[in-house]
Each structure stands twice: as structure tokens, then as C-alpha cells.
Amino acid sequence: MNSRILLVEDDPEIARVVRDLLLREGFEVTWATTGLEGWEDFQTANYDLVLVDLMLPEMDGFTLCKNIRWKSDVPIMIISARKEDEDKVEGLQLGADDYLSKPFSLIELKARVESLLRRWRRYNGQLTEDVKKTEYANGLIIYWDQHKVIRNGREILLTGKEFDLLKVLSENLQVTFSKSELYQHVWQQLDVSDLHTVTVHIKSLREKLEDPIKNPYFIQTVWGKGYRFIGEPL
Structure with a gap:
């Protein structure tokens, strides 16, 4: 081809x-x-x-x-x-x-x-040649092709947008994304008037991953700037 x-x-x-x-x-x-x-x-x-x-x-x-x-x-x-x-x-x-x-x-x-x-x-x-997955400390496994997420041996059922958010963040380890950047990438729209949507989806994603806000394992809030992924790949 x-x-x-x-x-x-x-x-x-x-x-x-x-x-x-x-x-x-x-x-x-x-x-x-x-x-x-x-x-x-x-x-x-x-x-x-x-x-x-x-x-x-x-x-x-x-x-x-x-x-x-x-x-x-x-x-x-x-x-x-x-x-x-x-x-x-x-x-x-x-x-x-x-x-x-x-x-x-x-x-x-x-x-x-x-x-x-x-x-x-x-x-x-x-x-x-390899199974497309990434394992992180604290029990997180992401299967990229299958859009499947495991935490501590249990499958986490994410919506399409929640998985897309996790994918963008985790594939860019330690990179801080503003809400507008996440909205553009995940919702694929330049009109960023509805940034509350990002906040709601991040909150839901954290709850499903059982990721505490104050001492997170995976998604960290960078105050005044946005969010970044801090999971430790194994």
C-alpha cells in the first residue's frame, strides 16, 4: 500500500x-x-x-x-x-x-x-510485535488498541471522551495541558466556550480511577494552568 x-x-x-x-x-x-x-x-x-x-x-x-x-x-x-x-x-x-x-x-x-x-x-x-499496552505504578494498565483500562485488577468502564482524555494526558507524560487545549484535542473543536465540560470529565475520570485530588497517582491539577499526567510507567 x-x-x-x-x-x-x-x-x-x-x-x-x-x-x-x-x-x-x-x-x-x-x-x-x-x-x-x-x-x-x-x-x-x-x-x-x-x-x-x-x-x-x-x-x-x-x-x-x-x-x-x-x-x-x-x-x-x-x-x-x-x-x-x-x-x-x-x-x-x-x-x-x-x-x-x-x-x-x-x-x-x-x-x-x-x-x-x-x-x-x-x-x-x-x-x-508487542501488545500495545502500558503499565503504571499503583495498578494502572492501559490497553491502547482495545480502549480498555485496568486498575488494581479491575476493569474501569470509561466513556469514549474519558478514554480520549486519559490517552492525551498519559501519552504526554508530565506535559501540562490547559482546559482549552484538552477541549480542542478531545472534542476536536476550536470553539472553547464550554470549558466546564473538561472539568466535569476530568472529575469523572478521577473518580473512576480512584485517583485522589490532593495526592494524585495519575492526574495532577496544575493550579492556574491545567492538568498533567504523573503516572510512573513500569
């Missing part, structure tokens, strides 16, 4: 050149012209690689990289005219795997795309 690539680029001339190259190499390509469109496309299909410009309308490339990385380990390559070291460092720290400065040669782009895809295939091959 051909690899699927998401290209997020608002410059039509550059996008067409890159898209045509990738199509000639046999890849399936989805082209988004804004950061928000790219984020919506990413949530509706499975991709093997994402190519992201930094200076995008509606949602900049830094934010898009951050959102994608919270949700997936898919390879991300930034393609940008911004050549400052600070931009490169920030992009890589947000989870990008590579950074290619404009202007670039198509030969170099092709080589980097193939390199990232090779690593992604190896990574996926390793994952399929």
Missing part, C-alpha cells in the same frame, strides 16, 4: 511542485492550504508523513506540529523559509523530526522523505 503524505503549504507554486514530485514517486498526497485545514485533514485520515510550512494562515506551523505530536508519533518534516536557529530548535522541540529550509532541491526533499518513511515503517513493525 502506498504511503500517504499530508502536505500543508499555503504557497500554491511550492505546493504544486512538491505534490507533483511525491505523486511521481508513487505516494498518495493530500494538500492543505491552511494550518486549520491541515489539522482537520490529519484528524480524518491516517498518514505516514506530514510536511508542514511554518507561516500558515488560521493556524501556524508550530501549533500544528504541537497538535499533531500530542495525537500521533507520525513523522513530521518542517519546510520553511525561516532559517533562524531559534525557529529550527522550536520546531524540533515541538516534535518535528526534520527541518528543511527553503529554497531546497527536490533531490534532497525526496531523500529526506524516504529516510523518514523508512524509520516510520520500522517503528510500526516493532509496535505490531
Whole structure:
């Protein structure tokens, strides 16, 4: 099956050149012209690689990289005219795997795309050999594919949104999420007028996990900022 690539680029001339190259190499390509469109496309299909410009309308490339990385380990390559070291460092720290400065040669782009895809295939091959679960101290086990959660030998019945909340938090250990960020990721909406929904679901999740608020094992409140996952993987 051909690899699927998401290209997020608002410059039509550059996008067409890159898209045509990738199509000639046999890849399936989805082209988004804004950061928000790219984020919506990413949530509706499975991709093997994402190519992201930094200076995008509606949602900049830094934010898009951050959102994608919270949700997936898919390879991300930034393609940008911004050549400052600070931009490169920030992009890589947000989870990008590579950074290619404009202007670039198509030969170099092709080589980097193939390199990232090779690593992604190896990574996926390793994952399929193991049962996709994570065990934590204090009796918590999360079975990712089955959407099943065990605490102290007993299955915890979570709603879809509760599991999604736990997944976002636990896959980003010690990262503090604001309520608006959790709302965007779990409810997949940019309108964050109903942040009380997040509070209610966090409360329910804690109760089901029997996770005390004052001395939590798993979900910690960072006052004035949001929530973070502090479970200790075994």
C-alpha cells in the first residue's frame, strides 16, 4: 500500500511542485492550504508523513506540529523559509523530526522523505510485535488498541471522551495541558466556550480511577494552568 503524505503549504507554486514530485514517486498526497485545514485533514485520515510550512494562515506551523505530536508519533518534516536557529530548535522541540529550509532541491526533499518513511515503517513493525499496552505504578494498565483500562485488577468502564482524555494526558507524560487545549484535542473543536465540560470529565475520570485530588497517582491539577499526567510507567 502506498504511503500517504499530508502536505500543508499555503504557497500554491511550492505546493504544486512538491505534490507533483511525491505523486511521481508513487505516494498518495493530500494538500492543505491552511494550518486549520491541515489539522482537520490529519484528524480524518491516517498518514505516514506530514510536511508542514511554518507561516500558515488560521493556524501556524508550530501549533500544528504541537497538535499533531500530542495525537500521533507520525513523522513530521518542517519546510520553511525561516532559517533562524531559534525557529529550527522550536520546531524540533515541538516534535518535528526534520527541518528543511527553503529554497531546497527536490533531490534532497525526496531523500529526506524516504529516510523518514523508512524509520516510520520500522517503528510500526516493532509496535505490531508487542501488545500495545502500558503499565503504571499503583495498578494502572492501559490497553491502547482495545480502549480498555485496568486498575488494581479491575476493569474501569470509561466513556469514549474519558478514554480520549486519559490517552492525551498519559501519552504526554508530565506535559501540562490547559482546559482549552484538552477541549480542542478531545472534542476536536476550536470553539472553547464550554470549558466546564473538561472539568466535569476530568472529575469523572478521577473518580473512576480512584485517583485522589490532593495526592494524585495519575492526574495532577496544575493550579492556574491545567492538568498533567504523573503516572510512573513500569
